[in-house]
Amino acid sequence: MGSVYVYVCGGLSAIGGLLFGYDIGVISGILTMPYFRKEFPSGPAKEGSIVASLLAGCFFGALAAGYLSDRIGRKYSVLVGSVVFVVGGILQASSTTFAQMYTGRVIAGLAVGELSMIVPLYQSEISPKEIRGRLVSLQQWSITIGIAISFWIDYATLQIDSPQQWRIPLWIQIVPAIILVIGTFFLPFSPRWLVDHDRDEEAITVLANLRSKGDRNATVVQEEFREIKETVIFEREIAAKSYWELLKVGPENIRRRVLLGVFIQAFQQLTGINAIMYYAPQIFSNAGLADNSSRLLATGVNGLVNMLATIPAIIWIDRLGRKPTLISGGLLMGSSMIIIGSILATHGTKYFDESLGKHFVYLDNKGSSYAVIVFIYVFVASFAYSWGPTGWIYPAEIFPLRIRGKAMSVTTACNWLFNFVIGLVVPILLDSIIWGTYLIFGIFCVLMAAAIYIFYPETKGKSLEEMDNLFGNVQKSKNLEKNEGELEAA
Numbered sequence: 001m002g003s004v005y006v007y008v009c010g011g012l013s014a015i016g017g018l019l020f021g022y023d024i025g026v027i028s029g030i031l032t033m034p035y036f037r038k039e040f041p042s043g044p045a046k047e048g049s050i051v052a053s054l055l056a057g058c059f060f061g062a063l064a065a066g067y068l069s070d071r072i073g074r075k076y077s078v079l080v081g082s083v084v085f086v087v088g089g090i091l092q093a094s095s096t097t098f099a100q101m102y103t104g105r106v107i108a109g110l111a112v113g114e115l116s117m118i119v120p121l122y123q124s125e126i127s128p129k130e131i132r133g134r135l136v137s138l139q140q141w142s143i144t145i146g147i148a149i150s151f152w153i154d155y156a157t158l159q160i161d162s163p164q165q166w167r168i169p170l171w172i173q174i175v176p177a178i179i180l181v182i183g184t185f186f187l188p189f190s191p192r193w194l195v196d197h198d199r200d201e202e203a204i205t206v207l208a209n210l211r212s213k214g215d216r217n218a219t220v221v222q223e224e225f226r227e228i229k230e231t232v233i234f235e236r237e238i239a240a241k242s243y244w245e246l247l248k249v250g251p252e253n254i255r256r257r258v259l260l261g262v263f264i265q266a267f268q269q270l271t272g273i274n275a276i277m278y279y280a281p282q283i284f285s286n287a288g289l290a291d292n293s294s295r296l297l298a299t300g301v302n303g304l305v306n307m308l309a310t311i312p313a314i315i316w317i318d319r320l321g322r323k324p325t326l327i328s329g330g331l332l333m334g335s336s337m338i339i340i341g342s343i344l345a346t347h348g349t350k351y352f353d354e355s356l357g358k359h360f361v362y363l364d365n366k367g368s369s370y371a372v373i374v375f376i377y378v379f380v381a382s383f384a385y386s387w388g389p390t391g392w393i394y395p396a397e398i399f400p401l402r403i404r405g406k407a408m409s410v411t412t413a414c415n416w417l418f419n420f421v422i423g424l425v426v427p428i429l430l431d432s433i434i435w436g437t438y439l440i441f442g443i444f445c446v447l448m449a450a451a452i453y454i455f456y457p458e459t460k461g462k463s464l465e466e467m468d469n470l471f472g473n474v475q476k477s478k479n480l481e482k483n484e485g486e487l488e489a490a
Contacts, residue, residue, distance in 0.1 A: 003131070006210050009187055010123045010135040013078055014142040015180040016115030019085055019173065020058075021146025023112065024277045025303060026169045027051060029154025032281045032292055036166040040098060043357045044427040051278050051427075053102045055420035057088075057109020058116065059413050065117040066243075066409025073197075074122040074190045081118065082180040085111035089177060093170035111177075117412035120396040121404060125190040126210055128224075129463040133317040133393050140389035141310045146176075147277060148303030155296045192401050192464070195228045203228070228401075231465045235402040243406055252400060253472040254407075260456060261395035261411035267448040268391035269418035271333055272441030273383045275426040276302075276376065282430060283376065286344060286361040288369030298373065305377045309384035321460040322390050323452055329386020330449030336379035337442030343368050343375075344435035359431045391415075397459055398467050 030036050031047050042050065061081075069077045088108025095101040120136050127135040153169050160168070188210070194203035204216050204225055212218035248254045276283060280302055281295040289295045317325060347368040348361035363369045399407040429437040457470055 006127055009126055010138050012183045013119050013122050014138040015176050016119040017139040017142035018146035018176050020112045021143035022150045022173050025147040025150030026154060028278050028280050029296055030166045033166045035163045044431045048424045048427045051423040052420050054105040054109040055416055055423050057106040058113030058416035059420060061110035061113025062117045062412040062416050063409050065114040066406040069118055069405040073193050074118055075187050077118045079184040081111045081115040082177050085177040086174055089174040093167055113416050117408050120392045121408050122190055124396040125192045131318060134314050136393045136396055137314040137317055137389035139392050141314055144307040144310045148307040151300040151303035155300050158296060192228055195232050196401055227465050235400055245403055246407055251472050252468055257398050257471055258407055262414045264391055264394050265411045265415035266418045268387050269415060269422055270444040271383055271387055274419055275422055278423055279426060287372040288363045302380055306380050306384045309381035310388060313385045313389040318460055321458050322394055323456060323458050325386045325390050326452045327449045329382050330445045332382035333379050334442045334445030336375045337438045340372050340375050341435045341438030343372050361434050397464060
């Protein structure tokens with residue numbers, strides 16, 4: 001058991017990330033499929049609304065997850081999210097009208113939003129500090145696996161000469177959700193949630209299974225339980241569990257932590273990664289790939305690059321640290337986006353495709369086309385090892401236990417809010433300013449690398465309970481309270 005059990009639990013819960021990743025990839029391909037366009041005719045604005053409807057649900061699902069995770073626990077919140085996703089998936093796959101499609105996507109979005117907050121939270125609370133980054137990285141890796149699988153399924157079903165061309169990929173997304181429904185019953189409760197709900201004996205048992213092959217008396221188990229218990233007692237003495245507390249400064253510097261969490265989640269979307277993923281076929285068309293089959297093939301390769309480039313983060317994130325990873329990734333992504341935009345601007349000619357109702361760019365030579373495709377892959381790989389996993393790791397580890405669920409619901413909702421705006425706006429930008437879209441995202445990437453360097457402290461190697469000392473002066477406050485108590489006793 002021990003660490004192997006931790007990885008099994010973290011990997012199983014990470015299926016929640018796979019659901020979102022699969023949707024990103026599958027919808028990008030479906031929007032270009034002839035039978036889907038025949039049943040759901042749409043231009044850039046309508047395509048944006050189909051993508052954004054899921055993201056709107058994600059926003060509200062993430063907000064609700066804070067209360068839900070504190071009320072019924074992390075484990076049962078994962079179960080609720082996976083069941084809701086099954087319902088949304090069925091509605092999408094059986095859609096015959098825009099109204100049903102939108103409804104299914106909003107419901108699935110509620111589940112994805114909730115799971116995207118719960119899963120990193122759960123993973124961070126069951127993992128030892130030495131591998132916490134690696135374990136939470138499994139969430140992002142599962143997202144990339146979902147994207148890669150969906151891209152290739154889209155490529156395969158494109159050959160089907162019937163409406164099943166787009167329905168089969170949507171039916172398939174229900175399978176991992178059902179696996180997660182069943183698997184949730186085998187997951188342990190979060191030991192930190194158990195302690196916070198005065199279920200100490202259960203918490204010790206869970207910690208023993210996670211850390212020492214079931215030995216409840218092991219030193220590592222007793223020390224971690226004691227640390228968690230002391231933190232819970234201290235937090236109950238100094239504050240209530242409310243959303244208003246997220247605005248407090250105080251010795252724990254909660255407001256600063258919330259702002260850092262909100263901005264890192266917003267930054268993750270402002271990299272432009274989901275613009276690339278949602279509209280990959282159109283972007284590869286701008287790169288010079290003429291037919292839909294070639295575009296979907298290039299999109300499938302893009303998914304594999306994304307998945308494989310996430311592996312270094314899983315292996316090394318707890319050695320390299322969060323800051324160097326984020327800064328290097330931001331600079332590489334910014335350079336790639338600026339190069340892509342510059343090539344399209346200097347070697348491209350804008351034209352209008354009447355059959356699709358969109359503007360595209362025609363590149364004047366193959367060298368320019370290959371360069372754009374290569375730098376798209378460089379951009380995706382740079383995101384995959386850096387901002388992809390670390391954008392989820394950082395918010396999951398910086399908040400006190402009593403408000404961790406609520407704080408993460410706010411930061412995750414911010415991620416989905418920006419994701420929603422980008423999903424809605426990017427098809428319009430790609431249709432109007434085209435190459436300027438890449439320059440905008442490139443500038444954002446460089447600015448966020450600078451922001452990480454200036455404002456974000458390094459969190460690697462710290463336990464969740466040690467974050468109070470990193471961000472504030474909590475240890476001093478505890479000592480002061482202890483000294484005051486001793487003086488009163490004297």
